[in-house]
Amino acid sequence: MNLIVGVDIGNSTTEACVAMVEGGDVAYLGSGLAATTGVKGTAPNVTGAGRAIAHALRAAGRAMEEVDAILLNEATPVISGLAMETITETIITESTMIGHNPQTPGGEGLGVGVTVAFDALARQAVAPGDDAVICVIPASVDFEEAALVLNAAVARGVAVSGAIAQRDDARLIANRLAQPIPIVDEVTLVERVPLGMAAAVEVAAPGRTVRTLANSYGLATVFELTPEETRVVAPVARALMGTRSAVVVRTPGGDVTDRRIPAGTLELHGERAKKAVDVNGGAAEIMDALRRVQPLTDVVGEAGSHVGGMLAGVRETMADLTGDPVDTVRIRDVLAADTFVPREVRGGLAGEFALENAVALAAMVRTSRGPIEQVARALTEATGVEVIVGGVEAEMAVRGALTTPGTATPVAVLDLGGGSTDAALALGDDEVSTYHAAGAGDLVTKLIGSELGIEDRELAEHVKTCPLAKVESLFHVRLEDGTVQYFETALPAETFARVVALTEDGGMVPIPVSHGLDRIRRVRRDAKRRVFAVNALRALREVAQHGNVRGIDFVVLIGGSALDFEIPELVAEALADHGVVCGTGNVRAVEGPRNAVATGLVESYVRERVLA
Amino acid sequence: MNLIVGVDIGNSTTEACVAMVEGGDVAYLGSGLAATTGVKGTAPNVTGAGRAIAHALRAAGRAMEEVDAILLNEATPVISGLAMETITETIITESTMIGHNPQTPGGEGLGVGVTVAFDALARQAVAPGDDAVICVIPASVDFEEAALVLNAAVARGVAVSGAIAQRDDARLIANRLAQPIPIVDEVTLVERVPLGMAAAVEVAAPGRTVRTLANSYGLATVFELTPEETRVVAPVARALMGTRSAVVVRTPGGDVTDRRIPAGTLELHGERAKKAVDVNGGAAEIMDALRRVQPLTDVVGEAGSHVGGMLAGVRETMADLTGDPVDTVRIRDVLAADTFVPREVRGGLAGEFALENAVALAAMVRTSRGPIEQVARALTEATGVEVIVGGVEAEMAVRGALTTPGTATPVAVLDLGGGSTDAALALGDDEVSTYHAAGAGDLVTKLIGSELGIEDRELAEHVKTCPLAKVESLFHVRLEDGTVQYFETALPAETFARVVALTEDGGMVPIPVSHGLDRIRRVRRDAKRRVFAVNALRALREVAQHGNVRGIDFVVLIGGSALDFEIPELVAEALADHGVVCGTGNVRAVEGPRNAVATGLVESYVRERVLA
Amino acid sequence: MSGPAVFLHVAAGDGTALREVRAGLEEEGVPCRVIAAVGDAVAIAYNAACTSPVSVGIGLDADLACLHLPQLPPDEPLLRLPAVHVPERLRALGHNAARLVKGAPLKELP
Amino acid sequence: MSGPAVFLHVAAGDGTALREVRAGLEEEGVPCRVIAAVGDAVAIAYNAACTSPVSVGIGLDADLACLHLPQLPPDEPLLRLPAVHVPERLRALGHNAARLVKGAPLKELP
Numbered sequence A, B: 001m002n003l004i005v006g007v008d009i010g011n012s013t014t015e016a017c018v019a020m021v022e023g024g025d026v027a028y029l030g031s032g033l034a035a036t037t038g039v040k041g042t043a044p045n046v047t048g049a050g051r052a053i054a055h056a057l058r059a060a061g062r063a064m065e066e067v068d069a070i071l072l073n074e075a076t077p078v079i080s081g082l083a084m085e086t087i088t089e090t091i092i093t094e095s096t097m098i099g100h101n102p103q104t105p106g107g108e109g110l111g112v113g114v115t116v117a118f119d120a121l122a123r124q125a126v127a128p129g130d131d132a133v134i135c136v137i138p139a140s141v142d143f144e145e146a147a148l149v150l151n152a153a154v155a156r157g158v159a160v161s162g163a164i165a166q167r168d169d170a171r172l173i174a175n176r177l178a179q180p181i182p183i184v185d186e187v188t189l190v191e192r193v194p195l196g197m198a199a200a201v202e203v204a205a206p207g208r209t210v211r212t213l214a215n216s217y218g219l220a221t222v223f224e225l226t227p228e229e230t231r232v233v234a235p236v237a238r239a240l241m242g243t244r245s246a247v248v249v250r251t252p253g254g255d256v257t258d259r260r261i262p263a264g265t266l267e268l269h270g271e272r273a274k275k276a277v278d279v280n281g282g283a284a285e286i287m288d289a290l291r292r293v294q295p296l297t298d299v300v301g302e303a304g305s306h307v308g309g310m311l312a313g314v315r316e317t318m319a320d321l322t323g324d325p326v327d328t329v330r331i332r333d334v335l336a337a338d339t340f341v342p343r344e345v346r347g348g349l350a351g352e353f354a355l356e357n358a359v360a361l362a363a364m365v366r367t368s369r370g371p372i373e374q375v376a377r378a379l380t381e382a383t384g385v386e387v388i389v390g391g392v393e394a395e396m397a398v399r400g401a402l403t404t405p406g407t408a409t410p411v412a413v414l415d416l417g418g419g420s421t422d423a424a425l426a427l428g429d430d431e432v433s434t435y436h437a438a439g440a441g442d443l444v445t446k447l448i449g450s451e452l453g454i455e456d457r458e459l460a461e462h463v464k465t466c467p468l469a470k471v472e473s474l475f476h477v478r479l480e481d482g483t484v485q486y487f488e489t490a491l492p493a494e495t496f497a498r499v500v501a502l503t504e505d506g507g508m509v510p511i512p513v514s515h516g517l518d519r520i521r522r523v524r525r526d527a528k529r530r531v532f533a534v535n536a537l538r539a540l541r542e543v544a545q546h547g548n549v550r551g552i553d554f555v556v557l558i559g560g561s562a563l564d565f566e567i568p569e570l571v572a573e574a575l576a577d578h579g580v581v582c583g584t585g586n587v588r589a590v591e592g593p594r595n596a597v598a599t600g601l602v603e604s605y606v607r608e609r610v611l612a
Numbered sequence C, D: 001m002s003g004p005a006v007f008l009h010v011a012a013g014d015g016t017a018l019r020e021v022r023a024g025l026e027e028e029g030v031p032c033r034v035i036a037a038v039g040d041a042v043a044i045a046y047n048a049a050c051t052s053p054v055s056v057g058i059g060l061d062a063d064l065a066c067l068h069l070p071q072l073p074p075d076e077p078l079l080r081l082p083a084v085h086v087p088e089r090l091r092a093l094g095h096n097a098a099r100l101v102k103g104a105p106l107k108e109l110p
C-alpha cells in the first residue's frame, strides 16, 4: 500500500490529488488546488505546489509524513503573451459636429440656421429680416431667461430655428417657448462652437434616431453641398448614425476623418513557407495566412511599425520571465482577434466617443527553460518526500480526462486554460498528438476589458465569469434571463439602474459603464466565441488526422475556463456540425473539469507498476 | 406652358408627380402615391394610377382637365416570389426529457432517483431502504398536501431527491419541505412521465443555467452511461443548454433525434455553366453557386424533393398572376437566406419548443407580359388625357435620383422595394446598366414573422417598421434606446411587461411573443441585414464594371424600404469598406427616397424637348 | 416595518380566498403583508395599494377580491373577482399582483 | 387626482430650492405634485414617498431638502441636502427623484 500524490503545475493553477495505491487498485482520497507561484517550470513553483498538496492532504485526512511519493508532470515549455494595437482613429479637424446623446434633449425636428451667441440675441443684434439662427446658450444663462429672450426674438420677427445649450436644461427651455424648436443640451465645450456659421440641429422623437443629419444627402440638402463637398462630409453622417440628437456646424475646411493608422505587416515563418500579411487587413487575414504556413516556426513584425513594437514587447516580456536571451525567443502560434476600443474623439465638443478598430494578438512562445528536475529537487527539499517526474503533460491530461464517465478513445482533450488552449488527441492507447494554441481565458478578459473600457482587470474578470443583472429598483434586480430577484433591505444607491455582475458567492459588483445589460452580455459572449470557439476548431484541426475533426468521437473540455457558465456551451455550438460528442469533463466522476493531469499521473503510475 | 404628370407603377406602390414645363424650365407642383392595384404592367393598374394622380393634382391645386400629358414608365417585366422550407426536425421518440423553463421552479441543485407516483409515496409503497426517488405530482394534489407527504416520506427514511409537478406550485411545495429538493413545475403532460425509471431533476440558481444535465458527460455520470449510450444522449444535453431547470428521464430506447429533413438539390442554370447545390448546405452555398453560374437563366429543384415542390410553387403562383403558361416561367435571380422556425417538439411533455433550421428563397421571375401600351390605353380612357410611354424604368430612376442634392455620376441607384432590390448604375450620361436582385422588404417581413412565430402579416410589418418599447409599468414604457416615456392614463393591462411596437402615429401595438425586447430587435435587424446588406452588395457587384464597387462614387437609396428607420444605416454599414458615399435619396430636395422614377420621367421629357 | 411588500387588506372572507391569493404571491417570491381593514373590497384594495411601498394592493371582503394600483381611479381596480370562486382564479390574482411588482407579463386567469 | 407623480411636500423654504427641484423633475419629464405640509423635511419626505403613486417623495423645509422612498427606514432618506445651497445640487436632487421613477442611473451631485 502506497500513498501517492499527483501534482500538476499549470501556468495559472497548480492542482494535486491524493491516492492510495495497492497493486493495480487505486482509491482517490482527496484533491486540492492553489495559484501557481512563479513562471511554470521554475523553482518558485514549489510554494504553490506545497499549498496544493497541503489542501489535498487535508481533504484526504492525511499528513505529509505518510506520503510515499509525489508524481510531477513534465511541464510543456510554452508560455503565452498578449498585445493589442489600435488601427483606426477618428479626428474632428475643426469643430464640425456634436453627435452626443444627451438623455433629455428638447423639442423635436430639424432646425437650420446661422449660429449666434445668446448675448447677441439678447442685445437684439439680430434683425428680423436676417437669416434664421441657431442660438448658442452658455451655462451662465438660466432656463427662464433663455426662454424669455428666445420668445422675444421670435416676437420681433427673428427666425429662431434651434438652440445648443451647455447645461442640462433643453426641455426646460423648450417647454417655455411659444414656438417649439429642437434643442441639444449638455454640450460641455459650448464656447468652442464657432459663431456665424451655417448649422443644423436635429432631435428625433423618443426611441427614434436622427434621419437628416445621419444621411450624407440630408447634409447636402441642408447645407446645399456640391457632390465634392458631400463626399467630404460623408464621415460626419456616418458618425451620427444611431444617435437621437445631433448638431452639425458647417465650418469652411472643417472635416471629420476616419484615419487608418498603418499598423505594419506581420511576417509568418513556417517550416516550409513564409508569408507577410498586413495587420490592417484584420484578424481573418492573419489567421488565414497562418493556416497556409503551418507548422509555424516564428513570427516577426515589420521593424519600426506598430506591430513590430507589439511583437518586440511580447518577446521581451517572455525573455524577462524566462531569463532566455531575447533573440532565442520563438513564437510558435498566434491568435489574432478583431476588437474595438472606445476612444474620446480628438476635437470633439461634448466628450464624444468613437469606437476605434483594433487587433489583439496572443502569442505562444517556446522557451528553452531548464528541466523540471530543478523544481522536483526543490520540492523534495521542501516536503522530504521522493518526487518522481512522470510522463508528458498532454498524455497525462488524456489519461485523466478518460476517467470521465461516458468517454472512450478516439478522444480529444481540450484544456481551456488562461494563456493557451491545448488540444491532445488519443486515437488508441498511447499515441497522443498535441497542439498548443495561443489565446485563452486571459485574452477573453483583455478583450472584454478593452471593449467596455474597463481598466481594472479584476472587474473585467468578474464580467467574464459572472451572469449579469440590472438593478431595477433599490429592492430588486432583473437577471440576464429576465427573472426578478427581490431583496428585503435596500441595495446601495450607486447601483441603482446599473448593471451588476453576480458573483458565485451571492455578491453584486457594479459595472461602471454606460452600456445596457444586453450590450455587455454580447461583448462578453463574442469575446468568448472569438477566442475559444475559434481556438477549439483550430487546435482540433491541428491534432486530427488530415485535419478532419469528424474522425474524433469524443471531445472532453477541461481546465479553468471549462468551469465557465457558458464557454463549454459556446464551444459545443462551434463543434455542433462536426458530429462529435462535446461536453465538460468530470474527472473521476467527481472533479468536474479540474484535476485531469494530476489524476492522469496517478493512473499512469499505477498502470506502469502493473505492467512492470 | 404644359402641365405634365409623371407616373411610376411599381410592384407595391404607384407614385405620381405634377410639373409645369415651359421650354427647358420645369416647376414641380405636387406629388402623390397610392397602392398599386393588380399585377404591375396589367390593366387593373389604372385604378391605383388614377388615385396617385388625383393625390398629386390635389397637392398641386390643379384639376385633371388642365393636364396636357401623362408620362408612364416602361415597367420592367419582373416579379418576385417567396418560399420557405424547414430542414431540421427535433423528435423525442420516447419521453426522455423536459427542458422547459417554468418561471418559478422550486429549490436548487441536482436530484437523481427513480420516478414514483405521488400516490405511491402517499400510500407508503416506497420503503426506507429503496433507491432514491423523484416524485411525480399531478394537479389534483394541493401544495400543502404535497409537502406533507414528501416530509413524511423523508421522516420515514425514504430518500426523496426531487419532484416534477403539474401545477405552478414548485416554490410553494419547496418552501414547506424540511429538506429542500429541486422541483420543476408546470409540466402540463405530467401523466406521460414514465414511472419506475431513473430520472434527474436540476434547478439552477436564479440567473444561471443547468450544468449537469446540459453536459453529455454530466448525463453519463448521473445515469452511469457507456460511451455508446453517451453518444446517443448527446442531443438531449444539447437541447437543454441555456435553460434554468430541466428533467431527464432515462427510458430504455428513449431518444431525442435531431433529424435533417433531406430538402433536395437546387439546379442553377447559367448562360455558360450549370451547378447543382444541396439545399441542406445552407444559404451561403447556394449564393456561392449562384455567383459561379451568373448570368442565371433558370433554376429548377430536384423533382419530388422539398425544394422541388417549393420552386414549383413559386412558378405556379407567378404563372397564375401573369397568365403565362407555367413552363415559360424562368427564374432570373434567387436570394437564399438561412432562417429558423420555432416548432413544438414532437413527443414533448411540457409544450417544449425547438428552433428548427429553415431556408428561405426569394425568386425573381421574368414574364412575357403584354406591353405597357395596354395600361396606357386604359389610362387614357379613364382620364381623357394623352398618355406617353417613356423611357426605361432604371434610367428614369437614375435621372430622378440625381435630383438629390450632393449627387453626381458615376452614381448607383439602389431601389429597395417590396419584392426586389434593383440596382442601376450610370457612369456618364446615358449608359445605364441594371440588375434586379430577388428579395427585399417582403422577405424581411416574412423572416421576421416566421422567426418570431408571428402569423399575422400586418403585425410582422409593424415589427419591421417600428421601434420597440417595453411596457414597464401601466404608466411608462422603456424605449429601445433605454429612454423612458411617461403616460398620464393607464395603458391596457394586457400590454403590461410586454414588448410593443411604436407606430409612427403614436400608437402602440403589443407583440404577443415571449421573447424579450432585445431578442426581437436582433431578429429584426438580422433579417434586414440578411436581405438588404447582402442584396445591396450583390446587386452593385453585378452592375459595377468588373464587379468592382469601389469604382462607384455615390450610392443613392430609394424606394419604400429606404424610408425604414434603420435599413439605410445597415446598407451604409455594409458598404462602409468600399469607399462610396451612401445615403438615402432626397428627390428634388423634398421628396426623400420617393418619387424618383416619376420625377425622372418628367426630367427626361423636358430634356428631350430641349434637344429636339 | 417597511420592507417591500404587496399589501393585502382583509375585511372578511372564508379563508380560502386569502390562502389562494397568498399562495400565488408566495410562488412568485414576492412578500406580502396581511392587514385587517374595514370597508368594501374595492375601497380597501385602493387603500392597500396607496400605502404599499411597492404600490400594489389587494382587498378582500365576503363578496370580492380586488387587485388595485394607486394610479388607477379609486373605483376602477385592475382586477375584480368574486371571493367565493374557483381557487385557481384567486391564485392567479395573487400571481398577477406579484408580477406587477416584478414586471413580468400577467398570467391569464384560468 | 391620482396621476403618476413624485410628491413634493413643502413645509417652508425660500422658493429657490422649490424652483430648482421642480426644474430637475421637469427636465426629466416626470410629473410632480406640490403639497403644503407640516413637519421637518425628513418626516414630510417620507410621508410624500408613502403617498406618492410612484413611491418617490421629496420634502422641503427651511433647512433641508430630502429625497425619500417608502421602503427606506423613515429617518434615513436616500438624499439630504441643505435647502439654502448651490442651486445645481438642488436641481440634481430633482433629476434624481425623476430618475428613480424612470429607472435611469442617478446623476452625481455637482
Ligand SMILES: Nc1ncnc2c1ncn2[C@@H]1O[C@H](COP(=O)(O)OP(=O)(O)O)[C@@H](O)[C@H]1O
Residues within 6 Å of the ligand: A009, A010, A011, A012, A013, A014, A416, A417, A418, A419, A420, A440, A441, A442, A461, A464, A465, A559, A560, A561, A562, A563, A564, A565
Ligand atoms: N469559475 C470559473 N469560471 C470561469 N472561468 C474561470 C473560472 N475559474 C477559472 N477560470 C479561468 O480559467 C483560466 C485559468 O485556467 P487554468 O486551467 O487554471 O489555467 P492553467 O491551465 O494555465 O493553469 C483563467 O482565465 C480564469 O479566468
Ligand SMILES: Nc1ncnc2c1ncn2[C@@H]1O[C@H](COP(=O)(O)OP(=O)(O)O)[C@@H](O)[C@H]1O
Residues within 6 Å of the ligand: B009, B010, B011, B012, B013, B014, B416, B417, B418, B419, B420, B440, B441, B442, B461, B464, B465, B559, B560, B561, B562, B563, B564, B565
Ligand atoms: N415607412 C416605411 N418604413 C419601412 N418600410 C417601409 C415603409 N413604407 C414602405 N415600406 C416597405 O417598402 C416596401 C415596398 O416598397 P415600394 O418601393 O413601395 O415597392 P415597389 O418598388 O415594389 O413598388 C414594403 O416592403 C414596405 O414594407
Ligand SMILES: [Mg+2]
Residues within 6 Å of the ligand: A102, A103, A104, A105, A106, A167, A168, A169, A170, A171, A185, A186, D027
Ligand atoms: Mg437635458
Ligand SMILES: [Mg+2]
Residues within 6 Å of the ligand: B102, B103, B104, B105, B106, B167, B168, B169, B170, B171, B185, B186, C027
Ligand atoms: Mg412555479
